[in-house]
Amino acid sequence: MLAIGQVLKEFRKEHGMTQKDLSQGICSQSVLSRIENDEEIPNIIVIQQLCHRLGITIDQLMLDFLPEELFLRKYFNKMFMYLRIGKYLEIRTTLEYLDERQITHLDKDRQLAYFFKGVCAYFLDEEPEAALDQIVQGLSICVSKKYDGYFDSRILLLSFAGKMSSVMGRVSDAQNYYNQSFDLFQTMMADYSERSELSNLFVNYGTFLVKHERLDLAEKVVDMGLKWNRQQCSYYKLRELLELKIRMLEARDELHSVINYRKMLRAIEKIKDL
Template sequence: MNIQSFVEKRKEMGLSQKALSKGICTQATLSKFENNGKIPSMKILIQLCNRLDLALDDIIGIDNNGKKKQIQAMNKAEFNLIIEEYDNSWEILKEIDLDSLSDDLKATMQYYYLKGYLNVLDDGDLLEAVFDFNRILSDLDAKGETIFTFLAFVGMGMVYAQQGDDAKSEYYFSKVFNDIYGMEIDDVTKIWRYINIIFYCSLYYSNRKEFETANTLLRYGVKICQDNHVTYYIARIYEQLAINKCEVDGQSDDVLDLLNKAQVFSEFNHNENELIKIRKLIKDCK
């Protein structure tokens, strides 16, 4: 029984025992499992694992084959994407054997989405990113039935935005924007990806100085984070709200208040990359 990996995943997700157990079991039941190894009913354990996007195999040790290790590694790379640890994500992806994932459609799409985003966000090869996103859009999820299609739309939009092609970037972001409020969220991993979509859409409209649209998305992102007890993205959201506020109204106490909120969440999550940026913004604002 690998309880430690369960606990580490809960903490990595930024979930308290109370948040994880809500609607599934009592906090006391979860505490007994984590601290004393007392196994709840199999039904409860399955629900808890699903909320953490963990396979039951990962906890009770039925199977620990190479593919599962690679998927766990990609989950770590995806988390690093949120906290902007791009070098570590690249190192992980370079070790992934894509052929071994060929029978797992979800894992294959996760690989291409991650590689595409890294190329866009870390000054990589934009042509390679287009290829990665097109693998999802034209082949792996041609009917647009998963969240990976929306992630790929955002990725394509970011590519064309970097190239200064307003028509093409707007084309892709508008395809996401039309459906952004109706996307289904049924596990923690989807929440991360959903907030990812909201954040980068808001960043796009912020850069276009369409602040009303951008701020509406950012405030919606805050609500999703709060409703689902997910804290890792919220610092970046508050930071962008502060930047937008400063762009419109100039430096003010409201801007400083938003930056202070961003700093609190960055410190809580030990996100050093974000803290460096926020502390500089706070210094400039005073």
């Protein structure tokens, strides 16, 4: 059980919880502090209750306790950071490093690796067909729903498959992938996700729908994306979402609303310049 406290602490921080939040009604905050500092071995009942509050299983906790799993999580988080700022070459370098170490064994990790390989194939190699092939391979992997991030990964894969199909002019395929992605977002526990990159779904799908003049559905998608960003307190892709919203308002000649959204857009640009 050595170092299990470190894993518990990482899960707590990832969920934005304080020691008081996690321990309340389960154990004292001081006991949790000792557990996280590996000064006390928790009993199974306490571990079960802590895991339940974190929304994970004991199996997940013990799996993430493995050194390789902790190592991989840090590198995948780093690749998501590179994705947010458009550093695709760094993503490829990280993928190559992980391939050399041959430690991406679990299906959930292989699925994410395919997603990032697809991203690199498109943004670095400019090969949408190759990118879609990587994404389809990722979608073919059956990942247990018990894993944290299962829905997030599948939504990202489906949304990117929609984008690649659209780029290649396969409108029907793109619509199918986007529908699956959007439906999954609406039916899964999206409110509990912290993956800000899901904003790509709303930007990609919204752009696709506007291009094909399906403005009513596009506005529904964009409005949900704006709501998602507010929930996440995230600026990621917010500018693109606001620009799409303005295009739809302009199409309906709702000038007063356009002015308000343009003010928001200018405010976002000022924040980026800080």
